[in-house]
Amino acid sequence: MSFGELKGICVSYDNKNMILENLDLEIHKGELLSLLGPSGCGKTTTLRVIEGLMGTVGGTFILDGKDMTHVPVHDRGFGVVFQSYALFPHLSVRDNIAFGLKMRKEKNKELINEKVEKMAALTEITPYLDRFPKQLSGGQRQRVALARALVIEPKLLLLDEPLSNLDAQLRIQMRTTIKRIQQELGITTIFVTHDQEECFSVSDRVAIMDKGKIVQCDTPEAIYHKPANEMIARFVGFKNFYSADVYKDLGGTNGGSTLCCSRPSDFTINAANGIDGTIEVRTYLGSSYQYEVNTKHGFFTVVATEEKVYNIGDEIKLSISEDKTVIIGE
Amino acid sequence: MYKHRGLKAIAILTLLFIFVPLILIMITAFNEADIISLKFTGVSLKWFTKVFKSRSLTSALKMSFSLSLKATILGIFIGILASIALVKIPGKLSNALLSMFLSSSLIPGIVMGFVLFRFLVVKLAIPMNTSLMCGHLLIILPYSIRLISAGLKECDVSIEEAARTLGCKPFKAFVIVVLPDLKGAILSAFMMGFINSFNNIPVSMYLKGPGMNTLPYAMMNYIEYNYDPTASALSVMLMLVTVAFMVIIDLLTGKKSDGRK
Numbered sequence: 001m002s003f004g005e006l007k008g009i010c011v012s013y014d015n016k017n018m019i020l021e022n023l024d025l026e027i028h029k030g031e032l033l034s035l036l037g038p039s040g041c042g043k044t045t046t047l048r049v050i051e052g053l054m055g056t057v058g059g060t061f062i063l064d065g066k067d068m069t070h071v072p073v074h075d076r077g078f079g080v081v082f083q084s085y086a087l088f089p090h091l092s093v094r095d096n097i098a099f100g101l102k103m104r105k106e107k108n109k110e111l112i113n114e115k116v117e118k119m120a121a122l123t124e125i126t127p128y129l130d131r132f133p134k135q136l137s138g139g140q141r142q143r144v145a146l147a148r149a150l151v152i153e154p155k156l157l158l159l160d161e162p163l164s165n166l167d168a169q170l171r172i173q174m175r176t177t178i179k180r181i182q183q184e185l186g187i188t189t190i191f192v193t194h195d196q197e198e199c200f201s202v203s204d205r206v207a208i209m210d211k212g213k214i215v216q217c218d219t220p221e222a223i224y225h226k227p228a229n230e231m232i233a234r235f236v237g238f239k240n241f242y243s244a245d246v247y248k249d250l251g252g253t254n255g256g257s258t259l260c261c262s263r264p265s266d267f268t269i270n271a272a273n274g275i276d277g278t279i280e281v282r283t284y285l286g287s288s289y290q291y292e293v294n295t296k297h298g299f300f301t302v303v304a305t306e307e308k309v310y311n312i313g314d315e316i317k318l319s320i321s322e323d324k325t326v327i328i329g330e
Numbered sequence: 331m332y333k334h335r336g337l338k339a340i341a342i343l344t345l346l347f348i349f350v351p352l353i354l355i356m357i358t359a360f361n362e363a364d365i366i367s368l369k370f371t372g373v374s375l376k377w378f379t380k381v382f383k384s385r386s387l388t389s390a391l392k393m394s395f396s397l398s399l400k401a402t403i404l405g406i407f408i409g410i411l412a413s414i415a416l417v418k419i420p421g422k423l424s425n426a427l428l429s430m431f432l433s434s435s436l437i438p439g440i441v442m443g444f445v446l447f448r449f450l451v452v453k454l455a456i457p458m459n460t461s462l463m464c465g466h467l468l469i470i471l472p473y474s475i476r477l478i479s480a481g482l483k484e485c486d487v488s489i490e491e492a493a494r495t496l497g498c499k500p501f502k503a504f505v506i507v508v509l510p511d512l513k514g515a516i517l518s519a520f521m522m523g524f525i526n527s528f529n530n531i532p533v534s535m536y537l538k539g540p541g542m543n544t545l546p547y548a549m550m551n552y553i554e555y556n557y558d559p560t561a562s563a564l565s566v567m568l569m570l571v572t573v574a575f576m577v578i579i580d581l582l583t584g585k586k587s588d589g590r591k
Contacts, residue, residue, distance in 0.1 A: 053491055073494040074503075080495040086488035090510040103497035152496065 003029035003188060004156070009059035011045055011212075019045050020212045023059070027156075032182050032189045034199045037209035043192045046209070047160055050190065052076050064155060074103075078156045079149030079187075083164060085141045087133040093120075093144050094129045100152040119147040122181060139170045146178070150185065157182070157189040163198060175202050196235055200224065208232055229328055233261050238326065239301040240264065246297045249275050251319040259328045264290060264303040266324035269310070274319030279310050293318060352569065359562035366559050377563035387564065390548030397544065398527040401466035402474075405523050406516060408467075409474030414504075416475075417482045428479065435472035439532030442468065447536040458539030465533040470523035477522065481515025482508075514583040521579055525572070 004027030011020040020042050027033055035043040048054035050061065052073040060069045068076060087096050097116045106112055120126045123143040133141060142162060149157060162178065163171045179202045182189050193199045199206055200220040207217040216228040227233040230241065238261040242250075247260045251274060265288070268274075277295035284290075289309060293300045293316065300318060310316060358366045362374035381387055412431060416424045434442065443465065450461040485508060493503035509516075534544040543551070553561050 051491075051495060053494070072499075073491075074497050074499050076495070077497070078495060080492065082488040082492055084486050084488050086486055086492035088489055088493070088507055088510075090513075099493070100496035103493075148492075148496070 002026045004063040005061070006046070006050070007060050007062070009046070009049055009061070010057045011042075011049060011054060012057050015057065018212055020049070020056075023212070023214060025207060025214060025217065027063075027188060027190070028205070030186045030188055031204040032179070032191060032202060034191045034193060034203040034206045035209055036193060036196065036199045036206050039194060041209040042212040043194075043209050044160060045212075047158055047190060047192050050156070051078060051080055051158055077152060077154055078158055079152060079154035081142075081145045081149050081157075081159045081162050083161045085133075085145040085165075087141055087144055087148070089133055091132075092129070093125065093131055093133070093136070096133065096144055097129075097148045097151050099148060104152065115151055116147075119151045122150075122184070123147040123177075138166050139174060142166065142174060143177070146181070150181070150187070155188065157187050159189065159191045161192055161194070163193070163195075171198065178202065200236075208235070226326060227261075227328070230259065230261070233326065233328065238263055242297060246275075247320075247325060249297070250325075252322055252325060260325050261328060262320055262325050264301045266320060267300070267302045267304075268319050268321065269302070269304055269308075270317050271319045274317040277316055277318055279312055279314045279316065282310070282312055355562050355565050356569075358559045359566045361559060363559075365557045366562060377559045378567070380558070380560045381564045381567070384552070384560065386543065386548055387545075387552065387560070390543040390545045391564075393542055394528055394545035397462065397466060398524050401463055401527050402470055402520055402523040404463075405467055405470030405474045406478070406520055408471065409478045409519060410512075410516070412475050413479035413482045416479050428475070431475045432472045434468045439469075439530060443533040443536035446533070451537065458537060458542075462534065462537040462539075465537045466527045466530065469527050469530055469533060473522040473526065474519045477515050477519040478512065481512045485511050517579045517583055521575060 006023055006025040006027075009020050009023040009025075010018060012018045023042075023046060025046070035046055037043050045054060049056055052068075052071065056069070060067060062068065088099065091099065094116055097119060098112050101112050101115060116129075117126065120129055123146050125140060125143045125147060128136060128140055128144070133144070136144065142165075146162075159178070163174055166174060175198055178189075178191075182202075191199070191203065200223075203220055205218065206220050206223055207214045208223065209215065210231060216223055216232055223232065224236050227236055227238065233241070240263075241259060241261045244252075244258050244260060251271070252260070275295045275297065277293040277300065279291050280294050280299075281292035282289055285303065288303050288305050291302045291304065291310065293302050295318065302318065304310075354368065357368060357370065359377055360373055360375070361367065361370055362372040362376070363369060416428055446461060446465050446468075450456045450464060451458065456464075489511070490500075490503050490508050493507040494500060498506070529546055530544075531546045531550070534547055538544060538547065549561050549564065
């Protein structure tokens with residue numbers, strides 16, 4: 001039995017168009033689970049269902065053996081970090097963090113202070129405790145929001161696109177911080193994002209969503225090496241898609257009506273057999289070159305190291321080994 | 331940037347146009363002379379004491395103050411509720427409703443007063459006091475709804491949700507998290523509403539009962555039959571109250587509360 005489970009969740013505004021349709025998701029204890037997908041795929045809606053801010057028209061949500069489906073938001077006790085951080089502008093950082101403890105009728109001021117300072121130390125915002133949210137930078141606000149969500153010792157930490165408002169450098173730094181804190185506290189975390197790289201770098205498992213459904217849920221490694229469909233394959237960097245017949249010409253054996261795909265760097269150039277092609281475009285990627293190769297089966301995108309550089313117009317042979325090709329059953 | 335001499339002159343003329351009459355009123359209020367006159371014969375505070383001796387003026391002052399205060403508080407309360415509905419349920423209907431709520435500010439006061447008199451007092455036989463309150467509510471509501479709904483639109487919706495995830499019930503979340511954020515909007519709505527209600531003559535004229543007078547109406551009456559500067563003294567006091575009002579609001583909404591420096 002898993003730690004948490006969404007079962008057959010349906011969400012709809014008008015009972016006709018489903019935003020989420022029969023969504024199933026398992027949550028394991030202590031993991032960082034990401035919901036990944038393009039905007040409008042329903043990942044934020046799924047998170048809001050878990051938070052309790054969005055009502056469902058069907059399905060159940062069970063956490064730690066308890067049915068949470070109809071528990072109101074304020075009794076769920078989950079830590080939530082909003083995309084806009086949603087800090088209370090009229091309260092100091094200290095009072096923002098203490099808010100959840102005070103709402104829990106915690107009267108012991110020393111205990112509140114102690115917990116707030118411990119959380120501030122963990123998120124590295126101790127120097128800013130007496131400032132107001134407007135006096136903080138984006139990254140600092142993010143840390144305050146994280147501290148405020150964590151201080152109530154939630155069973156689940158829910159992060160809605162927490163890094164999307166930060167600049168590129170800060171984003172990488174913050175995702176490491178989030179991962180470090182998550183591991184230190186061992187807290188089960190659900191992370192919503194549309195950024196594949198960001199998602200794969202921190203997640204234990206990734207649920208890829210499309211049109212209100214989860215299309216693949218697995219470890220980042222498994223998804224990277226064995227995407228379940230063409231959309232996911234494109235998402236994780238596969239650029240060449242071809243039929244089983246072409247695959248045979250490239251040196252493969254599998255027949256039938258399957259779709260095969262491979263990454264640009266997985267081809268072998270000028271082996272004994274393969275498909276003949278002409279190089280038409282060459283771009284330099286730093287330590288490797290990317291070629292557009294024109295063959296009788298259309299264009300292939302191929303990346304090769306600097307060891308042997310080919311020129312535009314060169315005739316080459318393209319082949320691929322079987323373990324480098326992913327077969328998608330479509 | 332705009333260092334043109336003509337512009338500066340226009341600015342100075344405009345300021346003079348606004349402030350010179352106020353200064354003249356102040357001079358007459360402190361003048362000992364028995365009529366409103368700029369011929370200064372000596373400093374005196376007797377007109378100020380006369381304001382408090384005149385029963386018609388003091389009772390009108392009390393009446394106006396209590397009427398405007400009650401109507402404004404009620405108007406703010408309704409304004410908050412209406413704004414929540416308008417902002418949380420966006421769409422064509424709420425846009426149409428917003429325009430409707432604001433439309434009472436476009437109707438000339440004299441027309442509104444007459445219509446309310448015919449409808450509330452004559453047709454429905456609602457007591458004068460209640461009708462007067464309704465009339466003033468209609469003066470205040472456009473300001474209250476306009477300013478508070480604009481303030482609410484600027485609020486980040488997720489702060490209310492954040493409070494709820496931290497253990498706040500919805501109503502409490504609104505009161506302790508969203509309302510403080512709306513403080514500025516509510517205070518400016520209060521000021522605009524109160525001042526407009528307090529100054530209003532046409533609506534009050536129709537709806538005030540026999541023997542009861544609002545302050546602007548009582549002042550008008552007083553000036554009609556008396557030539558002494560009591561009205562000037564009263565005006566000076568009202569100006570001071572207004573200035574105090576603005577200073578207090580500025581302190582309440584000012585730099586400290588939102589942490590900016």
